[in-house]
Amino acid sequence: MWRFLAQRLLTAVPTLIIIATLAFALLHATPGGPFDSAKRIPPEIERSIEAQYHLDEPLWRQYLRYMGNLARGDLGPSYQYRDTSVNELIRAGLPVDATVGTCALLLALLLGSLFGIVAALRRDTSWDYVPMLFASLGIALPAFVVGPLLILVFAVTLHWLPSGDWRAGSVRYLILPVVALALPYTAYIARMVRGAALEVLASPFIRTARAKGLPLGTVILRHALRPILSPVVSFIGPAFAGVLTGSIIIESVFGLPGIGRYFLTGAINRDYTLVVGITVLYGALIIVCNLLADLCYAWLDPRVRLRS
Amino acid sequence: MALIGAAALAGCGAGGPTSGAAITVGTRLDADQSVNRGLGAMPRSLDPTLSIDEPGQEVIDDLFEGLTTHDVEGRVVPGVASSWDVSPDGKTWIFHLRPSARWSNGDAVTAGDFVYAWRREVDPKTAAEYSQALAPIVNALAIATGKAPVESLGAEAVDAHTLRVSLNAPTPYLLALLSDNYMQPLDRAPIDRYGDAWTRPGHMVSDGPFVLTGLVVGDRITLARNPLYWDAAEVRPSEVTYYMLDDGEQLNRFLAGDLQYTSGFLSSQYAWLKTHLGREVRTGPYFGTVMLALNVLTPPFAGNRDLRLALTMAVDRKVLAEKLSQGLSPAAYSLMPPLPGYTVQNPPWAGWSDARRHAEARRLYAAAGYSAAHPLRVELDYPTDPTARDLFDALAAMWRINLGADVEPYNEEFRVLQQDEALHKSLFFWNAWVGDFPDPFTFLQLYESGFDQNYGGYSNPAFDALLGEAMRQPQRELRYRYFEQAEALLDRDSPYVALTYYATRHLVKPYLQGVQSNFQDRSLSRYMYVLEHEGR
Numbered sequence: 116m117w118r119f120l121a122q123r124l125l126t127a128v129p130t131l132i133i134i135a136t137l138a139f140a141l142l143h144a145t146p147g148g149p150f151d152s153a154k155r156i157p158p159e160i161e162r163s164i165e166a167q168y169h170l171d172e173p174l175w176r177q178y179l180r181y182m183g184n185l186a187r188g189d190l191g192p193s194y195q196y197r198d199t200s201v202n203e204l205i206r207a208g209l210p211v212d213a214t215v216g217t218c219a220l221l222l223a224l225l226l227g228s229l230f231g232i233v234a235a236l237r238r239d240t241s242w243d244y245v246p247m248l249f250a251s252l253g254i255a256l257p258a259f260v261v262g263p264l265l266i267l268v269f270a271v272t273l274h275w276l277p278s279g280d281w282r283a284g285s286v287r288y289l290i291l292p293v294v295a296l297a298l299p300y301t302a303y304i305a306r307m308v309r310g311a312a313l314e315v316l317a318s319p320f321i322r323t324a325r326a327k328g329l330p331l332g333t334v335i336l337r338h339a340l341r342p343i344l345s346p347v348v349s350f351i352g353p354a355f356a357g358v359l360t361g362s363i364i365i366e367s368v369f370g371l372p373g374i375g376r377y378f379l380t381g382a383i384n385r386d387y388t389l390v391v392g393i394t395v396l397y398g399a400l401i402i403v404c405n406l407l408a409d410l411c412y413a414w415l416d417p418r419v420r421l422r423s
Numbered sequence: 424m425a426l427i428g429a430a431a432l433a434g435c436g437a438g439g440p441t442s443g444a445a446i447t448v449g450t451r452l453d454a455d456q457s458v459n460r461g462l463g464a465m466p467r468s469l470d471p472t473l474s475i476d477e478p479g480q481e482v483i484d485d486l487f488e489g490l491t492t493h494d495v496e497g498r499v500v501p502g503v504a505s506s507w508d509v510s511p512d513g514k515t516w517i518f519h520l521r522p523s524a525r526w527s528n529g530d531a532v533t534a535g536d537f538v539y540a541w542r543r544e545v546d547p548k549t550a551a552e553y554s555q556a557l558a559p560i561v562n563a564l565a566i567a568t569g570k571a572p573v574e575s576l577g578a579e580a581v582d583a584h585t586l587r588v589s590l591n592a593p594t595p596y597l598l599a600l601l602s603d604n605y606m607q608p609l610d611r612a613p614i615d616r617y618g619d620a621w622t623r624p625g626h627m628v629s630d631g632p633f634v635l636t637g638l639v640v641g642d643r644i645t646l647a648r649n650p651l652y653w654d655a656a657e658v659r660p661s662e663v664t665y666y667m668l669d670d671g672e673q674l675n676r677f678l679a680g681d682l683q684y685t686s687g688f689l690s691s692q693y694a695w696l697k698t699h700l701g702r703e704v705r706t707g708p709y710f711g712t713v714m715l716a717l718n719v720l721t722p723p724f725a726g727n728r729d730l731r732l733a734l735t736m737a738v739d740r741k742v743l744a745e746k747l748s749q750g751l752s753p754a755a756y757s758l759m760p761p762l763p764g765y766t767v768q769n770p771p772w773a774g775w776s777d778a779r780r781h782a783e784a785r786r787l788y789a790a791a792g793y794s795a796a797h798p799l800r801v802e803l804d805y806p807t808d809p810t811a812r813d814l815f816d817a818l819a820a821m822w823r824i825n826l827g828a829d830v831e832p833y834n835e836e837f838r839v840l841q842q843d844e845a846l847h848k849s850l851f852f853w854n855a856w857v858g859d860f861p862d863p864f865t866f867l868q869l870y871e872s873g874f875d876q877n878y879g880g881y882s883n884p885a886f887d888a889l890l891g892e893a894m895r896q897p898q899r900e901l902r903y904r905y906f907e908q909a910e911a912l913l914d915r916d917s918p919y920v921a922l923t924y925y926a927t928r929h930l931v932k933p934y935l936q937g938v939q940s941n942f943q944d945r946s947l948s949r950y951m952y953v954l955e956h957e958g959r
Binding site: 147148167203274373376 | 640
C-alpha cells in the first residue's frame with residue numbers, strides 16, 4: 116500500500132504543474148489586465164505599477180517566477196486586494212469552507228444512507244416514495260432557491276436563526292448553510308444508496324446471512340453496509356474537494372467569508388495569482404480526496420486490491 | 424438608554440463646527456450604540472494612498488480625516504484644518520491645522536504628515552493607481568510620471584500646524600478634493616515599520632473618528648470609537664461593523680435586523696421595497712450620469728452630427744426612468760447632473776412632446792442618408808450586468824421602432840469592453856460616470872481633446888478653449904458660466920447620448936438616525952446614533 120501511495124503522490128506533481136500552467140496561460144490570454152479600470156491611468160503610472168508586480172516582464176519569465184514561488188508554497192500577492200497575499204486569503208477562507216463542507220457532507224452521508232436504506236427495505240411503500248420524492252426535489256432545487264427560502268422561513272419570519280454571517284465556532288451560524296449545502300448531496304446519496312441497497316440486499320450472501328437467523332439490523336450493519344457504501348465513496352471524494360474550495364452560491368447567499376467568491380471576483384477582475392492559486396489548490400485537493408476515496412474503497416470492498 | 428442633555432450636544436464650541444445633526448432634548452438613545460453597516464464589496468485596500476474603490480472610501484472616511492471632511496448632509500466642512508487663507512489668484516492656499524488633532528497613538532497631526540502622505544501618493548515607487556487625483560497640485564503629475572523629484576511637490580509644511588499648498592490653477596473644488604482618501608494624512612512610523620501590513624488591526628495609526636480593531640478578509644471590518652479624535656465628544660457610535668455583502672445578502676440581513684444600514688439595494692427591487700419597507704427605503708440624487716459616448720472617429724458617427732442627434736432624440740428617457748428604473752433614476756438629457764449654482768444645459772428638444780421629438784429625429788435620420796431601404800446597422804456593445812442588459816435592449820428597441828435602425832445589442836465582459844474602449848474599437852462606449860468632486864469639470868473633462876477617458880475621440884477646439892477659460896477663473900460664478908457654455912456647445916455637437924442620472928439608494932432602519940441622502944453619497948458613521956427601539 117505504501118508503494119501505491121508514494122506512486123500516486125509522485126504522479127500528482129506533473130498533474131499539478133500542468134494545471135498551474137494551463138490556468139496561468141488561459142488567464143493571461145484573456146483580454147484586460149488586473150489594473151484596467153474605468154478610470155484610465157496615465158501610461159507612466161501604469162508602467163510603474165506593472166513593474167512592481169513584474170507584469171512588465173516577458174510572459175515566460177513571469178511564468179518561471181510564478182512556478183518558482185509556487186514550488187516554495189508562495190502563491191504571490193493578490194492584485195485585486197493590494198495589501199493582502201493569496202496565501203492569506205486562502206488561509207482566511209479555507210477553514211470556513213472546510214467547516215461548512217465537512218459538516219454538510221457528514222450530514223448528507225448520514226441522512227442519505229439512512230433514507231436510502233429505509234427506502235430500499237420498504238420498497239414501493241410510502242417509506243420509499245416520500246424520501247425519494249424529497250430526494251428528487253433536493254436534486255432539482257438549486258441552492259440559490261433553497262438558501263433564500265431557508266433564510267425567509269428561519270431567519271426573517273421565525274427569527275430562530277441568523278440570516279447569514281459567520282462566527283467561528285458558533286453552531287447557530289452553521290445550521291442554515293450546512294443544511295442548504297447538504298440538501299442536494301443528501302438527495303444524491305439517498306438515491307445512490309437506495310439503488311445499491313436494492314442490489315446488495317437481493318444478493319446471495321445477504322440471503323445466507325438472513326437464513327442463518329441473524330437479525331436485520333446486524334445483517335445491514337455488519338454485512339450490507341460496506342458494499343452499499345462503496346459507490347458513495349467514489350462520489351464523496353471529488354465532492355469533498357468541491358465543497359472544500361467553496362460553494363460560490365452558498366457563500367453568497369449566507370455571506371460566508373470562504374474562498375469560492377474570491378475565485379469568482381478574481382476571475383472577473385483578472386487577479387491572475389488569486390485564480391491560479393485557487394485552481395492549483397482545487398487540483399491538489401481533488402488528487403488527495405480521490406486518493407483517500409481509493410483507500411476507503413479498498414477497505415470497503417475486499418475484492419479491490421491496491422496495486423501499483 | 425441615555426437621556427441626552429441639551430448642553431452636551433447643542434453644537435460646537437470654539438474648536439470648530441459640529442457638523443452632525445443636533446440631537447434634540449429628550450431623545451432616548453439605545454444603550455447599545457453599535458452600528459452595523461453593509462459594504463458592497465471588500466475594499467481593495469484600506470491604505471488611503473492605494474484605495475480606489477467606493478467601499479474603501481467609505482471605511483477610510485471613518486478611519487482618517489483630511490484637511491476637510493463631510494457633514495451629515497455631505498457638505499464639505501473643516502476637518503483637521505480649522506481655517507485657511509487663499510491668495511487672490513486662487514493658486515496658493517495656507518491651511519491652519521487644529522492643534523487638538525491627534526493620531527490614535529497620541530501624537531499630534533502635523534503639516535508634515537500631509538506632506539508625507541501626498542508625496543507618497545505621487546511617488547512612482549508607491550505605484551498608486553489614482554495619483555492623478557492630486558493633479559491640481561504643482562508638479563504632482565510630473566512626479567507621478569517620473570519627470571520630477573518627489574520633493575518638488577507643491578505642498579510644504581511652514582511649521583507643524585501650517586501647510587502651504589501651491590496649485591497649477593485656481594481650483595475651487597480643492598476643499599472637496601481634500602476630504603478624499605488620497606489627500607488624508609499618514610503617520611509615517613507604522614508604514615516604515617510594517618510595510619504593506621501597516622493597514623492591519625493593531626498596526627494602523629489613524630486620525631479619524633474611529634480606529635481599526637478587526638478585519639476578517641472578505642467578511643467584516645470592525646472599528647471602535649477613537650477617544651483621541653479631536654471631536655470625539657460628538658461621535659456617538661461606540662463600535663461600527665462593516666459587513667462585506669452583495670445587495671441581495673444585505674437585504675436579507677437588513678430584513679432579519681442584523682444590518683441597520685445597507686450600502687445599496689438592487690434597483691430591480693425598488694418598487695417591491697417601497698411597498699414593503701416604506702420609509703426605510705432612502706433614495707436621493709447622486710452626482711452621476713449614465714450615458715453612451717459615440718465614437719466620432721469612425722463612420723457612421725464621424726462627421727455625421729445629424730445621425731448622432733437623431734439617435735439621442737429617439738431615446739424615450741421617460742420610459743427608461745419610470746419603467747426601467749421604476750422611478751429611481753431620473754431622466755438625463757445632458758451629461759451634467761444637477762449641482763447647486765450650476766444650470767444644467769438641457770437641449771431645447773428635452774421639453775418636446777414624444778411625437779414632435781420622434782418626428783424631428785426621423786427627419787435628421789433621413790437627412791443623414793438613412794431610410795427603411797437603407798437602415799443604420801450597428802452593434803451595441805454592453806457589459807455583462809443584468810441591469811445594463813435591460814437598458815440596452817430597451818435602447819435597441821427604441822432606435823428600431825422610432826427610427827427604423829437595425830441595432831444589435833451585444834454582450835461583452837466588462838474587462839474586454841474596457842480594452843475595446845481604450846483602443847476606440849467600439850462604436851458606443853458605456854459611460855456610467857460618477858463625479859469625483861462636486862464640480863462640472865469632472866464631467867465636461869470627459870470630452871476634452873486627448874483626455875484619457877474621452878473614449879469617443881471627440882475634439883473641438885472651441886469646447887477646449889471654454890474649459891480652459893473656466894479653469895482660469897478664481898470665482899466660482901464666472902467659472903460655472905463658462906462651463907455652462909461648454910456644455911451647451913457639447914450638446915449641439917451631440918457626441919454622446921445621455922440616458923439617466925444616478926440615485927443614491929440605501930435601506931435604513933427607522934431607529935438609526937444621523938443619516939441623510941446626499942449627492943456625493945458620503946455617509947460618515949460618526950454622525951449616526953441608535954434610538955431606543957423594540958425588536959430589530
